[in-house]
Amino acid sequence: MSKVVVIGSGNPSKLAAVRAGFQAVFSTQVFDFKVCEVDSGVSSQPMGDHETLAGARNRAVNARGAFAEADYWVGVEGGLSNIEGVLAAYSWVFIIGKQNQGFARSASYILPERIADLVRQGMEQGEADDLVFGQENSKQSSGGVGLLTNDLITRADLYAMAVKLALIPFIQGNLYPAV
Numbered sequence: 001m002s003k004v005v006v007i008g009s010g011n012p013s014k015l016a017a018v019r020a021g022f023q024a025v026f027s028t029q030v031f032d033f034k035v036c037e038v039d040s041g042v043s044s045q046p047m048g049d050h051e052t053l054a055g056a057r058n059r060a061v062n063a064r065g066a067f068a069e070a071d072y073w074v075g076v077e078g079g080l081s082n083i084e085g086v087l088a089a090y091s092w093v094f095i096i097g098k099q100n101q102g103f104a105r106s107a108s109y110i111l112p113e114r115i116a117d118l119v120r121q122g123m124e125q126g127e128a129d130d131l132v133f134g135q136e137n138s139k140q141s142s143g144g145v146g147l148l149t150n151d152l153i154t155r156a157d158l159y160a161m162a163v164k165l166a167l168i169p170f171i172q173g174n175l176y177p178a179v
Contacts, residue, residue: 002030004070008038008059012140014076016156021093021163022072025171034070038062040077045124049092052079053103056094064096072097076159078139080111080125087116089125089144093162097170099178104165106158109145 007018019033039062040046040055059075067073075094080087090108095101111119118128126139133147143155169176 002032003072004032004034004067005072005074006034006036006063006067006070008036008040008063008073008075010035010037011076013143013155014159017076017093017159018074018163020156020160021167024160025164025167034067036063036066038066040075042077045119046077046079048079048081049105052077052090053092053094053105055079056092056103060094060096060101074163076163078125078143078155078159080119081108083110086113087111087119091159091162093159093166095163095166095170100169100173100176101179102166102169102176104162104168106162109148109158111144112148115144 005022007015015033015035022031038059041058042051042055046052046055055077056075059077060073064073073096076091078091080089088108088110091106092103094103115128115132119125125144129138129144129147130136138147142151145158146154
């Protein structure tokens with residue numbers, strides 16, 4: 001019997017990350033992945049770990065509110081942090097299950113100053129990436145990391161590792177208290 005996983009975003013790269021993470025961790029389980037556009041409750045360009053994690057948590061909670069009959073609810077939120085004068089990009093993933101929850105942050109990468117300047121002027125990273133690289137809606141495909149690495153690492157690749165890490169409390173349930 002398949003388990004239902006609801007992702008609190010319709011972004012294809014987030015769906016691909018969640019699908020890859022769940023299928024890697026639970027390789028023998030069959031999943032039905034559903035997307036649900038929900039509000040993150042944070043700014044369109046989250047800054048810092050606190051705001052970015054809050055956005056991921058809010059997306060998971062709001063997905064649960066929209067699809068209470070699911071087995072897992074997942075929020076993925078990309079954000080930026082100012083580290084030593086440069087902007088680092090990453091994501092937080094928050095997963096709610098029927099008895100457990102987990103969250104984890106992805107690896108990060110430094111934005112080039114040209115993109116960082118546009119963000120500092122009020123542009124979302126995805127818009128800045130598109131402007132600098134002459135793309136359209138790249139955050140729904142390979143994302144900034146894909147553009148910068150020539151698709152050696154896509155946004156889905158980057159986020160999938162955080163999904164796997166956020167699933168640790170579900171893998172090792174005996175080590176994590178039920179919530």
